Amino acid sequence: MDAQTSLLQRSRWxxxxxxxxxxxxxxxxxxxxxxxxxxxxAIVALFAMSLDLILGFTGIVSLGHAAFLGFGAYSAALxxxxxxxxxxxxxxxxxxxxxVLGAACSLTIMRGTDLTRLMVxxxxxLILLELANKLDWLxxxxxxxxxxxxxxxxxxxxxDLQGQTAAWYSLVVTFVLFVLMRRLVNSPFGATLMAVRDNxxxxxxxxxxxxARLAVIYTIAAGVAGVAGGLLAQTTGFASLDVFAFDRSAxxxxxxxxxxxxxxxxxxxxxxxxxxxxxxxxxxTPQYWMFWIGLFxxxxxxxxxxxxxxPWTWFGKKAKQS
Amino acid sequence: xxxxxxxxxxxxxVKRFGGITATNNVTLDLQKGARHALIxxxxxxxxxxxxLLTGVLEPTEGSITxxxxxxxxxxxxxxxxxxxxxxxxxxxxxxxxxxxxxLALTVSQHQGLGARWWPSLGASKAVAxxxxxxxxxxxxxxxxxxxxxxxxxGKRRLLEIAIALACEPRVLLLDEPVxxxxxxxxxxxxxxVAALPADVSVLxxxxxxxxxxxxxxxxxxxxxxxxxxxxxxxxxxxxxxxKAVYLGHGEEAHG
Numbered sequence: 001m002d003a004q005t006s007l008l009q010r011s012r013w014x015x016x017x018x019x020x021x022x023x024x025x026x027x028x029x030x031x032x033x034x035x036x037x038x039x040x041x042a043i044v045a046l047f048a049m050s051l052d053l054i055l056g057f058t059g060i061v062s063l064g065h066a067a068f069l070g071f072g073a074y075s076a077a078l079x080x081x082x083x084x085x086x087x088x089x090x091x092x093x094x095x096x097x098x099x100v101l102g103a104a105c106s107l108t109i110m111r112g113t114d115l116t117r118l119m120v121x122x123x124x125x126l127i128l129l130e131l132a133n134k135l136d137w138l139x140x141x142x143x144x145x146x147x148x149x150x151x152x153x154x155x156x157x158x159x160d161l162q163g164q165t166a167a168w169y170s171l172v173v174t175f176v177l178f179v180l181m182r183r184l185v186n187s188p189f190g191a192t193l194m195a196v197r198d199n200x201x202x203x204x205x206x207x208x209x210x211x212a213r214l215a216v217i218y219t220i221a222a223g224v225a226g227v228a229g230g231l232l233a234q235t236t237g238f239a240s241l242d243v244f245a246f247d248r249s250a251x252x253x254x255x256x257x258x259x260x261x262x263x264x265x266x267x268x269x270x271x272x273x274x275x276x277x278x279x280x281x282x283x284x285t286p287q288y289w290m291f292w293i294g295l296f297x298x299x300x301x302x303x304x305x306x307x308x309x310x311p312w313t314w315f316g317k318k319a320k321q322s
Numbered sequence: 323x324x325x326x327x328x329x330x331x332x333x334x335x336v337k338r339f340g341g342i343t344a345t346n347n348v349t350l351d352l353q354k355g356a357r358h359a360l361i362x363x364x365x366x367x368x369x370x371x372x373x374l375l376t377g378v379l380e381p382t383e384g385s386i387t388x389x390x391x392x393x394x395x396x397x398x399x400x401x402x403x404x405x406x407x408x409x410x411x412x413x414x415x416x417x418x419x420x421x422x423x424x425l426a427l428t429v430s431q432h433q434g435l436g437a438r439w440w441p442s443l444g445a446s447k448a449v450a451x452x453x454x455x456x457x458x459x460x461x462x463x464x465x466x467x468x469x470x471x472x473x474x475x476g477k478r479r480l481l482e483i484a485i486a487l488a489c490e491p492r493v494l495l496l497d498e499p500v501x502x503x504x505x506x507x508x509x510x511x512x513x514x515v516a517a518l519p520a521d522v523s524v525l526x527x528x529x530x531x532x533x534x535x536x537x538x539x540x541x542x543x544x545x546x547x548x549x550x551x552x553x554x555x556x557x558x559x560x561x562x563x564x565k566a567v568y569l570g571h572g573e574e575a576h577g
Contacts, residue, residue: 003454006467007426007444189439191427195416202414205376206428206489207402208436262418 011186020268021175028167035163041275042170043231048255048267049181050224055253056261057185058217059197061114064125066248067105068222070241071128072098072229074139077148077239085151087234091173094230095223102222106215122246129244144240148233159235166235173231177224181264184220193217194262254297260305327354329523330406330493335374335384337547344370345381346547352493356523359538361558363567367547368527369411372495375525376408377401388493405492409482411501411527417471421462421481424470425453428488452488459517460484461510476507480514487518494518496526500533535559 024042028035047069054060076094084090108120132139139145152158157165184190195203196210204210233239242248251274259270277296281289300308307313330352337345344367352358362368373379375386377398385394388404396404416424429449430436444450457463460480465473470481479499486494496515503511512533518524528534534541534555541558543550545567551558558564 002450003422003426003457003466004444004447004450006422007450007453008442009444010423011442011444183442184439186442187439188427188430188435188441188443189437191419191423191443192431192436194419195424195427198416198418199414202410202416202485204398205402205408205410205414206485207399207431209399 017265020265024171024175025168028164028171032162032164035167037275037279039163039167039170039235041271042167042174043228043235044252044255044275045268045271046170046174046177046231047225047228048252048259048271049178049264050221050228051252052256052261052264052267053181053185053221053224054218055256056263056266057190057197058193058214060109060214060218061118062109062121063118063246063249063253064121064123065221065225065252066244066246067121067125067128068098068102068225069229069232069248070125070132070239070244071101072226073233073239073243074132074145074229075226076230077145077233078138080150080234081145081148085149086155087150087153087169090150090234091227091230094226094233098226098229099219099223102219102226103215105222106218109218110211110214122249125244125246125249129241132241132244139239142241144238145233146238148237148239150234150237159237163235170231170235173227177227178264178268181224185264197262254293257297258300258305328352329354329356329389330375330525331387332375333385333387335371335386336382337370337374337379338382344547345374348384348544348547348549350542350549352523352525354523355521357526357537357539358524359526359528359534359541360544361528361534361541362544362550365546366544368544369497370547371544372408372497372527375495376406402489405490406495407486407489407491407493408495409486409497409499411497413478413482415470415478415481415485418469420467420469421457421473421477421484422453422466424481424485425456425488426450428485429453429456432489456484456488459487460514474507476503476511479503479507479511483514491522493523493525496524496528498528498530499526500528500530 024038027038051062051065054062072094075097076090079090079093105124108124109117112120133141150159153165153169159165192203192208192213195208196213200210229243232243255270255274256266257270258273259268260266277293278289281292285292328351332348332350335345335348336343348371360368360371370379374381377396381394385392387393388401388406391404393401393404393406423443426443426449427436429452430443430446433449435446435449457466460483462477462480462484465477470478473481483496483499499515500508500511515533515537526534526537538555540552541555542552543558543564550563550567551561553561
């Protein structure tokens with residue numbers, strides 16, 4: 001097999017990929033009563049993929065990614081409330097404002113180690129949370145931004161109470177951005193990001209402008225997270241302080257841990273597993289569901305994702321490699 | 323110096339770290355197609371000199387010109403673009419990527435395609451063909467689709483140099499290319515080093531005297547951050563000063 005064929009094979013769509021998306025798009029139709037959770041999964045999947053761009057593909061750890069989710073949510077909500085209720089327009093505005101914020105924040109992650117970056121991203125998240133809390137004339141403060149009424153999607157599809165329109169709307173947006181991100185991570189640009197992740201010193205030594213790469217991908221990831229936030233505010237008709245909360249940043253990192261980093265479907269898989277677990281567990285035991293999620297994570301990390309997915313290997317003999 | 327074209331010229335380089343002078347007034351010229359070895363005992367300042375040349379460190383005094391242009395204050399990646407490329411004493415590879423991906427991204431970056439985000443990494447035929455040539459040249463074709471982290475040490479060492487060559491260097495700094503390579507994998511590596519393109523100027527830092535004396539046509543001996551002497555291999559091998567500080571007392575010289 002020659003070099004070009006091998007390279008191209010990596011970026012080709014696998015047979016199971018369209019299948020996954022078809023299932024996603026069919027879900028609101030087949031299980032209309034669960035449309036709300038489908039909507040939520042689509043949004044957090046997008047959010048998780050945006051974090052994966054920087055965490056999994058570029059190796060920037062962030063505990064403040066919710067800053068962009070929240071900023072996007074408030075941007076979209078405020079835009080709908082005060083300027084124009086059109087969802088598509090609102091989403092573009094959310095993307096634009098968060099991208100600008102991301103570009104500004106990208107300056108803070110250029111220097112330092114993983115630990116300092118963790119602190120800085122966490123700090124930015126907290127600053128935005130307090131700002132949203134304090135500027136209550138604009139954001140509604142701790143009560144959240146209420147009275148957001150959205151227009152119909154593309155002027156045609158009204159948001160319904162069951163959430164079908166919302167689910168499809170979020171699925172379409174997530175899918176479109178997924179396709180764009182998929183191109184990006186398989187491109188020469190994406191490869192240089194992974195080079196930066198694997199070995200920053202060498203990346204520099206082959207002529208990759210490392211700082212510029214970090215800034216660009218951090219900005220893009222912020223923009224995508226902003227869209228996820230926009231979707232959240234638009235489909236719930238509400239924006240509250242919890243979109244900025246630390247839990248959001250932590251949850252989305254857990255999703256990537258569950259689904260696997262450096263692989264866009266890791267975000268999708270993590271979002272599906274995490275949300276379904278959360279939904280089921282909190283129905284069974286509303287007070288203690290966090291315990292079970294915690295237990296699941298501990299087992300996942302100790303046993304390893306690969307082995308957890310292959311139960312038939314648990315009790316067999318050890319592999320032949322001794 | 324002969325009339326040959328000087329590609330890289332370092333003039334009066336000084337680097338101080340606080341009170342310590344790591345590099346003291348080093349002047350070094352590389353001609354086009356040079357095979358120049360830089361030797362010296364541990365702590366002589368070889369690594370500091372490499373870091374000054376590649377832009378990892380900024381010199382306290384002195385200047386560096388590459389093909390007539392002053393590059394003293396340029397960032398490392400800007401020097402790479404102008405043709406100054408290095409390899410590392412300790413492998414610096416992209417462990418999760420395959421050799422093919424590694425070379426493809428390096429070649430893409432070098433050809434100015436590194437910022438393209440829409441087409442696939444394999445989209446450019448020119449890039450893929452260049453990768454094939456490099457993989458062949460460095461005996462990596464059979465392992466091109468394996469993750470780099472699982473490769474044998476000798477193969478990883480070859481990839482280390484292949485990456486540098488993928489940047490089409492005009493000046494190549496080889497930092498101990500055979501360090502730690504087991505005997506069985508050595509020959510392949512030595513052949514590849516010997517077969518480097520003739521028009522590339524090579525500066526070799528190496529402790530392995532067999533390699534140094536078989537490879538170099540000119541040598542610089544660095545001691546305590548200062549150039550002790552410079553000359554062709556015979557002169558160096560017979561220089562009593564060099565014997566005293568570096569090759570050992572009265573030991574038979576190699577080559």
